Amino acid sequence: MLDTLLSLDGAVLLWIQEFVRCELLTPLLSLYTQLGNAGIVWIVLSVVMLCFRKTRKAGALSLVAMLFGLLCTNVALKHLVARPRPWLTVEGLNFLVVENDPNSFPSGHTCAAFAAAGVWFRTLPKTWMRWTALVLAVLMGFSRLYVGVHFPSDVVAGCLVGLLCAWLAWRLYQAIEKRWGPIRWLE
DSSP states (O other), rough: OOHHHHHHHHHHHHHHHTTTTTTTHHHHHHHHHTTTGGGGHHHHHHHHHSSSGGGGGHHHHHHHHHHHHIIIIIIIIIHHOOOOEEEEEEEOOOOOOOOOOOOOOOOHHHHHHHHHHHHHHHHHHHHHHHHHHHHHHHHHHHHHTTTSOOHHHHHHHHHHHHHHHHHHHHHHHHHHHHHHOOGGGGO
């Protein structure tokens, strides 16, 4: 079963390389994936949200969720699983950006994107903002496949861990409110 999954992971990446990569998308997705380095795009957006009363809760909780995600993915899981990057194991795969971390499972970029988007989907005041956040998170996960630095299962795991971290941040917020009352700064 695991061998089948690993084989499918590699086949999907080779298919993307062969049939999806193109001159138009390559520079755009390469830039977009690099904006996710260290979660910077999500951190900047969260900090900007802190500046506005209507989005302050979304900004604060997404920072907490991303911190949880960082601990789960980059500090714990990547080192425990130690799965090598696709270009090291999939023959014929060309990667488009350089990754210094040799471990690929789970995708930290995708985790950060879904940790933020998961919180934003629940807390942002306008529907279009929620769906935009979700689309941007999905695009981040796809960009990691497109540039050849993650397997599909890395991205799926990053998505699930990110959503779990968003849920944990929300539950922590609810527990604090229940115990000590509303956090006025976030209201």
